Amino acid sequence: MATRQAGLGPVEIRPLRTLEEFQSTLRLQSEIWGFDEADLVAPRLFGVFDRIGGSCLGAYLGGEMVGFSLAFAAFKPAGQRYWHSHMVGVESRLHGQGVGYQIKLRQREEALAAGLDLIEWTFDPLQARNAYFNIEKLGVDVQAYLPDFYGITSSDLHGALPTDRLVAAWNLRSPRAVACLEDRPRPRAESAERIEIPARISDVPRERAAEIQARVRGSFQAAFASGFEVSRFQRTATGGVYHLRA
Secondary structure: OEEEOOOOOEEEEEEOOOHHHHHHHHHHHHHHHOOOHHHOOOHHHHHHHHHOOOEEEEEEEOOEEEEEEEEEEEEOOOOOEEEEEEEEEEOHHHOOOOHHHHHHHHHHHHHHHOOOOEEEEEEOOOEHHHHHHHHHHHOOEEEEEEOOOOOOOOOHHHOOOOOOEEEEEEEOOOHHHHHHHOOOOOOOOOOOEEEEEEOEHHHOOHHHHHHHHHHHHHHHHHHHHOOOEEEEEEEOOOEEEEEEEO
């Protein structure tokens, strides 16, 4: 699938199948997340996940890989099959150009073709751009808060903080997801609870960032324990606001 983005040539989104293609993701993993060798996903694992029913996609611009995604097959305790989308990344120079969105749309197409209705992943609750993308562009349901899910990593994006994560459940046929994908109007961001975050936690001094993370963690855990769910995400001049309601 090739699409043309504003200001770019045609961007091709296609499955990754060969070891050489899998190895091309190493450069992007290092550039996008700043991982050292210990945190890189080995190319051979891409092949394993692809073979056991997952999805490996590459985004190409001018013949060069500029983004990729990796999802693997999973199932719920009750037996529901789904994909866990472990990684989606795009070169920073192409942020805001729609490449990541096209990767996710292709991932959705492949999941539906495989008979799946659900893709899940985790995301940093303190990254406003990702929160907006997931909640407002894709229409995910936010289901859980996981404290320090991956442990401390080598990525500068994580700011040497515990890797707290929200769980995004992309119910592919849900009214919320379909409304977002069709760019239909949604209800105003009215809420019983609000959780504010900065734009990028990695830009905040370490001590202050730890205080913000502790506040956000406590707020989400208390809200979820009280039966609240995330309804909208609003971008602001300084970051963003999660809106939650019962």
